[in-house]
Amino acid sequence: MSGKRRIVFGLLVLFSALHAQPQQNRASQVKQLYESLQFEQAIQLSQRLLRDDTITNPQDLITIHQYAGFSFFNLGRPDSAKKHFLTILSIDPEYEFNPVNTSPKIITFFKKIKEKYQINRDTDRQVAYVRYVFVRDLRPGATWRSALLPGWGQYFKGQKNKGKILSSSFAGGALLTITSYLLERNYHQKYRDATSQSEIQKNYDAYNRWYKARHYAMYFTAAVWTISVLDAIWAPYSSTALTLNWQGDGMLSLRISF
Known part of the structure; x- marks a missing residue:
């Protein structure tokens, strides 16, 4: 590889890293607030981030919902925590919390939610904090x-x-x-x-x-x-229209990730 190509390649890698870093840092800020026992602040930040349509990476969204749910659980608000955990399962139905750094009480609580979710997933009777629809970019x-x-x-x-x-x-x-x-x-x-x-x-x-x-x-x-x-x-292209009948106090979020 010539010197010019190395420089161009290095700049592309650097640009990609710099572009991805802010979103990763913002998602990890919720985790940092939770770990410093600032539960209310973690919840407030998570709510602001979840209103930000530029956060489209599923793993970042899981991180935000996970520590928002942890914070609600530690504040004695299990119903709110449950909605965030259901949202995580709607993104990744097989998701598991790391037992090394997660409270056994939270893991037990999450397992019960997951068991019911697996049973009722097809009937869609459970209300998550938000339901994401990830649209695949065909380009x-x-x-x-x-x-x-x-x-x-x-x-x-x-x-x-x-x-x-x-x-x-x-x-x-x-x-x-x-x-x-x-x-x-x-x-x-x-x-x-x-x-x-x-x-x-x-x-x-x-x-x-x-x-x-x-x-x-x-x-x-x-x-x-x-x-x-x-x-x-x-060139733009038409995508399949999506219609959902929604009941409950949840919300629908459409995230397009390129």
Whole structure:
């Protein structure tokens, strides 16, 4: 790897780390307040963070809900703690608290909630603090698919008509490129083998014509590939509509994580 590439790669890694650090620090602040026995402050901070739509990482959300629930439990408010624990289970139904740094009373309380949750999960009778709907971003998957085969990424995003146009255009451009190349080679050989002036000129003109056609076809094919990849990265797409009938004092939160 060259020096410039190392610098660019290092900057990208640094940017990613700096971008992720604030959210991780904010989530861990709730834990720090809980561990310093500042339960009310931990609850207040968790409520502020949960209103922040920029926190989309499931693990960060679990951390916030976990220590908010711990704080409520230690303040003698098990019903409020239960809502946060149910929210954790709605994100990760198999989640377990670390027994090394978690009170046995909380673990026992959580296990009872988890057992009931596993039974009633399908009927959705229990009210969590918040229910999250994590929407999968299709663009990364669409991008590498379009890079392999233009139009495939658009099919992946549900844009079938666009996918057909791009895939057929790429296939047509690739076929024309190959055909032009073969004819170019054929007429180039005929041009080299020709002996009369008329045959030389005739074969040279044909060779030159297919030489230009091959380059035009190559440019067209490359343009289709580029358009397909850029479209997969940037173009918006429609997602499935979600309708929920909600009862109780919970709330629904839609988090889109890219």
